[in-house]
Amino acid sequence: MQKILIVGAGASGVYLSVLLKQKLYDCDVIVLEQNTAPLKKVLATGNGRCNLSNKDMSIDYYQSDNNQLVEEIISSFDMVQAMNDLGLYCIYQGNLLYPKSEQALSVKQILMQRAEELGVLFLYEQEVLKIEKGYPYIVKTNQQQLKADYVIFAMGSEAGRLSGTQLSRYQILRKLHLNVVEPRPALTQFFTQPVLKSLKGVRVKGTFTLLEKGKCVHQEKGELLFTDYGVSGIAIMQLSAFCKPLHDYELSIDFFDEEDAKKLYEYIELRRKKGYNHFYDGLLNSKISLYFEKQALNSTQEIVSMLKDFRLHITGLRSYESAQVMKGGLSLNELDHNLELKKYPHIYAIGEILNVIGLCGGYNLHFAFASASHVAKALEREWNVTNS
């Protein structure tokens, strides 16, 4: 009987454990998890509703060091069908896919029920510290050592602090002399200068541009939230995925993206001629109006610039605790087409431990599940060849 050890009971690891027990005969599947329970992060996803995937699935929403492979993995996976096979009914809300129950808990329950029915063994409070080279592999945890014919790295990331902040996930890889792209928080909020504390709690719909030396790096239409440290909101989190370390960025806010600058100029001219007191009231949220009023702008051009290109200096990104993912991780250059390590046969890697991130909108869970499915298919092919 072949023994497969999966390191990490997150979305990718638990889903793979189910697929392996369904597809391969005669194998022991053991999941080693450092936490006291599985799927902690899944419970927090999509504000507790778990946004599993997106109808608009494209490589354009991902960043990695092998986009061709990622594209193949994401496009050959059908999340609706996969969840249906497990017994989870899902529905689209716009482009976003959720469980019909709108509860992330359902995803956890369904995955764990299938895994337990199929006889997957879960061992908790087992922090894997080292993999010893040689065959079979020796997997050393904080409590014991186990032999394994196959090892799957599904250690995720420390983003959100929901799957542990231990660095052992990266140390295991470095001890094997594998290239780990330095992990950094992404899909997180910005610290800004100035901090507009008087606007704390105000949400703004508009177009938001990440600028470097005045040039557009990336633009998002959506929603921003002013906070007591800077800015948050989905649009901001998306922009954070495009920030590089040690680069200097500005945020440009277009509060009036429904009008171009020329039309807005004409409108503001007319409005000024009417000589309204409290000129900005009725144009913007009342707290923003008050803030603009205090700026005492005189010319129409200045007002239009403020409304269409309001600038904040980005002084930093919030840390991994507030981030949804970590950009970086195990380089895809270390893996072959099947996500098997080139240097270590029978060791595979899936999910967020890899140097792959998606934007907000279900893209990260889609990759976690799709990469698990990709490895399950590869192992199934190998099993069939070996046992035929």
Ligand SMILES: Cc1cc2nc3c(=O)[nH]c(=O)nc-3n(C[C@H](O)[C@H](O)[C@H](O)COP(=O)(O)OP(=O)(O)OC[C@H]3O[C@@H](n4cnc5c(N)ncnc54)[C@H](O)[C@@H]3O)c2cc1C
């Ligand atoms: C607040 C929040 C909301 C999110 N919302 C969404 C969303 O709605 N849609 C979406 O697509 N994505 C979302 N994401 C991102 C998504 O949840 C993750 O990308 C995805 O869950 C990653 O799954 P994973 O299995 O690769 O890793 P993880 O979920 O991080 O799981 C890895 C597991 O490995 C364990 N582990 C790590 N190291 C070791 C070790 N050395 N020994 C033993 N065990 C170890 C960890 O404890 C953990 O249980 C969100 C993330 C956060 C933080």
